[in-house]
Amino acid sequence: MKIATFNINGIKARAEVLGRWLDDSAPDVAVLQEIKSVDENFPREIIESRGYHLETHGQKGFNGVAVLSKRPLHDVVRGLPGDEDDDQARWIEATIGDTGLRICGLYLPNGNPTPGPKYDYKLAWMARMETRARALMTAEQPLVFAGDYNVIPQPADAARPQAWTEDALFLPQTRAAFRRLEVLGLYDALRLRHPEPGIYSFWDYQAGAWPRNDGIRIDHLLLSAQAADCLTDAWVETGPRAWDKPSDHTPVWIDLDL
DNA sequence: ATGGTAGGGGGCCTA
Secondary structure (H helix, E strand, C coil): CEEEEEECCCCCCCHHHHHHHHHHHCCCEEEEECCCCCHHHCCCHHHHCCCCEEEEECCCCCCCEEEEECCCEEEEEECCCCCCCCCCCCEEEEEECCCCEEEEEEECCCCCCCCCHHHHHHHHHHHHHHHHHHHHHCCCCCEEEEEECCCCCCHHHECCHHHHCCCCCCCHHHHHHHHHHHHHCCEEHHHHHCCCCCCCCECCCCCCCCCCCCCECCEEEEECHHHHCCEEEEEECCHHHHCCCCCCECCEEEEECC
């Protein structure tokens, strides 16, 4: 089962890219981030016309996540549990058909500028995600936490790590919070298959970052042990970053033999 | 030290 995460940076602006990607790459399951649409205005036909079930969790203007699957989606949760006052649409969960696999699609806060309230929100959100992950892990089922983490885990995950030392994506506290998810027993799927440096999933639109390959790896799939045991492949699909009207992110994939 | 680009929405904010 092929599972992808793709920050599309606006569903309406990315209709053509998303359709082409679904036709070319045919994921079984995908999570999308930054749909930047309320649920009522989401152009569902792009996805449903290709035979996918779809659940969205959007809001006006920014953020917004979705999950799509060729198999039915059950037990959908919208919003990261643990804070009734948080109205940002950054989390969606669903169980995939009768596979027993639960997928969590996430758009972790950027956190810049630092220090400040946005960075405080990022760290609080990561602590809340850790709590949610711990709760889900008690069921000892295959779990996939996929999305835009806005975290550069290691210097090898940036073309120019020194340029990010003061950034919310790479500060020690950010990396420590990501590491705590791994300490819980979650595995960075790409690194299980590809330890080498130089693999990126995001290139800024500005300053020729893409042609200069000035990228960072911030889109991740973390797996419970039960999912990691089924992992047969993981890779980053860089092709869509070179298409017309691209997202600034590109899809990241895993293949699970469930 | 700055500004470089993109998307959404209807006025600057987010990234």
